[in-house]
Amino acid sequence: MIKVDLSGKAAIVTGGGSGIGKAIAAELADCGARLWLGDISEQGAQDAVAELKGKGADAGYTKTDVSKEADMAALFDAAKAAYGRIDIVVNSAGGFLLTQLLDTPVEKVKSHLDVNLFGVMIGTRLALEAMIAQGGGGKIVNISSVGGRSGELESPYYCLGKSGIINLTQSAAFTGAPHGINVNALCPGVVRTPLQESILDNATQGGSKEEKDKLFDEIVKGRSPLGRGITPEEIAYAACFLCSSYADAIVGQALNVCGGWRMN
Ligand SMILES: NC(=O)c1ccc[n+]([C@@H]2O[C@H](COP(=O)([O-])OP(=O)(O)OC[C@H]3O[C@@H](n4cnc5c(N)ncnc54)[C@H](O)[C@@H]3O)[C@@H](O)[C@H]2O)c1
Structure with missing residues (x-):
């Protein structure tokens, strides 16, 4: 199969120790990228790095809680130290919160958004700063959800975070585009x-x-x-497209990869 060419690109993937992030890291590596994973699960990150290295890819990880600014700074520093630059950042770390609007303690909402929204905000800002400092160019992909497209009865705060990611991605795209940095989001089903x-x-x-x-x-x-x-690999194919030069003109978009569940 012909792959997009990401040869030598240095990529950070948060949440790269499991699921969608892990599949994206694997596909980026198959396209030639060098990977640095950030995940709160050290075991997950270690296993994913071992798999990447087993396929001949350059890979490493930093144990990272994406909601902690210092952890995220350490993740970016480690990737820069390893590869000298950062070309691609995928913010995939996150979880789910299945609750009704009225029965959820505010502190629980805050800790959910700390990871699902503010973690992506921190990752997007650090990515823009690093890419601008190295002279521009780069791709940032934030993992939202079809839940970011509209509110839902059973996961209102998950939807809140995911819609925030779409909005953040649009705003960040304004900052990135003049520097040749594309910021986009994926909305998996x-x-x-x-x-x-x-x-x-x-x-x-x-x-x-x-x-x-x-x-x-x-x-x-x-x-x-x-x-x-949808398979994790199908999300990964879309991510690799957005990380490639084929997507140079795609700015501030949120792409549904959901088999048509949502069409806007
Ligand atoms: N699976 C789905 O159906 C689906 C649909 C839409 C969106 N998403 C989104 O995709 C992303 C990945 O989800 P997934 O299904 O692959 O889940 P997953 O649980 O398989 O993987 C999530 C990874 O993120 C890591 N993580 C969680 N909290 C973290 C933190 N604070 N700091 C660093 N790492 C952390 C976990 O350790 C794990 O490795 C999430 O943002 C999720 O909301 C998933």
Whole structure:
């Protein structure tokens, strides 16, 4: 298969230890990029780096809590020390918050947004600063969600964070574009990652694999014309496109990768 050419590009991926971030890191590496992962799970990051190195890629990681500015600064410093520059930043670290609007303690909302929104804000700002300081050029991809497209009954604060990412991406695109830096977002639909697995586990109260498969099928069949879940690799292909020179004219966009579940 012909891949986009990211040979030698230095890429940071937050949340690169699992799911979508891990798949994006693997695909970026397949396209020739050198990877530096930031993840709060040291084991996840270690395993992902071992897999990347096993395929012959340059890779390393920094244990990072994306909600902590100092951790993020250390992540960017480590990547710069390893590769001398930063060409690509993908902000994928995040989680889910399944609650009703009225029953969620404010502190819980804040800690969720600290990771899901402010972590992406910190990563976007550090990426812009680094790319501008090295003379411009670069690609930033923020992982939002179709949940960022409209509010929902059962995950209002998740949707709040994800819509904030789309808005932040648009504002950051104004700062980046004059320097040749493209800032864009991806809005995945339902992707069966460990995060999604834990949602299915809760919904079925620890049900069997068959029960979870059935629930997953119901969710995706009811929601998208494509009628199936999206794979982490399919999100990764879109990310690699946005990180390539084919996307040089794409600025401040949020691209749904959801099998048509949302069309705007
Ligand atoms: N899976 C889906 O259906 C889906 C759909 C839309 C959007 N998303 C978004 O995609 C992103 C990745 O989700 P996923 O499904 O791959 O989940 P995942 O749980 O498989 O992976 C998330 C990774 O982020 C890391 N992480 C969590 N909190 C962190 C923190 N504070 N600092 C650093 N790392 C942290 C975890 O350790 C993990 O490695 C998230 O932002 C999620 O909201 C997922």
